[in-house]
Amino acid sequence: MAEAQAPEVDYTLNNPDTLTKYKTAAGISHKVLDAVIALCVEGEKIVDICEKGDQLLDEEIAKVYKGKKIAKGVSHPTTVSPSSYVTPYTPLKSDAAEAEITLKAGEIVKIQLGAQIDGFGTIVCDMVVIAKKDSPKEVVTGREADLIVATHYANELLLRLMVPSGVLAQGTDEEKAKAAAKKPPTQAQISDLLEKVAKAYDCKVVENTTSWLFDRNEIEGTKKIILTPGNGVRGEGVPEIGEVWGVEVGLSLGSGKVKNLDHRATLHRRTTTTYGLKRPSSRQTLSEVVKKFGTFPFSLRQLEDEKAAKVGVVECVRGGVLRQYEPAGESDNSPVSRVLSTIAITKNGITKLAAPNAPDLEQFKSDKKIEDEEILKILEQPIARSTGNKKNKNKKKKTTGGDE
Structure with a gap:
């Protein structure tokens, strides 16, 4: 008698377990990210912060799905990238010179890390301006503020451009059908719009900044969106309902061009x-x-x-x-930003699974602002249907209302 075959597991977002696992991984990523941000102070060694971050990831991952035959672990090690570094940076204790690199006051540091449960990985990258040791939090102004505020709005814009056509449409059936039939923006149009945001703050989009489709055990899937692609490079595919993406934005106060750094690939x-x-x-x-x-x-x-x-x-x-992964930085050593969110695209719009903290616009004061009507109109749009949760509404207001 033939043995009954085990039923095939549905690993898509149609299976509620999949979203639960993504959300569990995201909760760990957020918790550890906040702890690592707190470690980023003037004079601290980058390698020590990275090691502590990985230790915290391991500890938090060990607390979930105990005793179950489910693979779990780190989806991205803790990396702490100094001001001009474009790629995630994670030095080794055994490379003496790099092990001594410390954080400097005033520099913009990018922190990236992530956890995975059953192959469903969430990765998040956020930025922090390193404060002077033992000094109160100061208001950030000037070019650093321009870069951080510009990155925030560029990221919010990109998320809205990733909402599939018609998903959030309201009105009659005819109006909804018309919205659904609308062609999604091309990758060239997406790049063009983000470059306009960057320009408003006198910044440049970092070339070849790539957002990827995520899949089970895969963070570089079959689709990708490439911002400001270099020669011979192109993105492919458009975001659709049922997909999970790692959405990345990187801006520069310099050329936006990238060079390889003279560091070991770790x-x-x-x-x-x-x-x-x-x-x-x-x-x-x-x-x-x-x-x-x-x-x-x-x-x-x-x-x-x-x-x-x-x-x-x-x-x-x-x-x-x-x-x-070859270490890379800004070709003219200017400060660069990077944020990365893991998002789920559902029939109700975009769910931010793991995402950077929205900057407090009282803390980062830029004297520049977006004046392009098309961009302002897109930024006013929601990324998801309102679920009637007041807490979420207040949070949304806080993250999108800084240009007034």
């Missing part, structure tokens, strides 16, 4: 490539990566033996079984 990720590794150290490193991180990004310092890992990854990268 952030890696397993690929789908198979290759017969010859060295025992390489096989051992890959085995540990598969067991601990699956296909999510990891830092070499998260491996058992950091020095052995530095040797072991060489053949893995050369054979294509691991991909390394």
